[in-house]
């Protein structure tokens with residue numbers, strides 16, 4: 541199995557690059573952001589609780605996202621591998637993911653971090669907010685809060701994966717195809 545963590549701050553292009561990777565490599569795309577938004581749209585209790593946090597740019601509790609990922613891993617046992625997008629976002633999530641994959645006799649093949657400067661991220665997210673309908677993309681303060689949460693809680697995962705010799709840095713600035721080529725050659 542090829543299990544890839546696509547890492548990076550909000551707006552780095554993880555969702556777009558994941559879709560392109562899925563087409564090329566026949567992997568299952570697991571985005572906790574997408575899963576949470578589906579729950580929200582379905583109006584489930586979980587979705588409604590998550591919405592309050594998401595709209596403020598805060599993280600949803602670890603147990604919630606870990607549970608969603610566990611479900612998806614259990615229902616996709618025949619997959620060639622997975623692309624994890626927006627997960628893990630905390631050290632606790634990273635540890636849980638390692639455990640879950642171990643139960644399936646597999647592991648993370650590599651972590652690929654898309655690097656984009658903050659000013660560019662803010663521009664991209666505000667632009668996306670014009671037609672994504674996402675409340676968290678439409679407010680500069682919420683965007684800045686998401687970037688702060690990334691710095692404070694998520695960026696530390698670079699060293700988590702560096703210790704496992706799985707960390708790869710990818711320049712995320714440039715045309716979609718250009719970034720995709722960089723990513724593909726790094727994945728190998």
Ligand code: ADP
Nearest residue numbers: 550551572573574594598599600605626627629
């Ligand atoms: P982005 O990376 O552009 O912020 P996502 O769709 O990945 O977009 O995430 C949107 C929101 O969903 C986050 O701000 C957070 O509230 C919630 N979320 C997504 N993934 C996680 C996660 N792994 N842990 C906690 N909260 C999450």
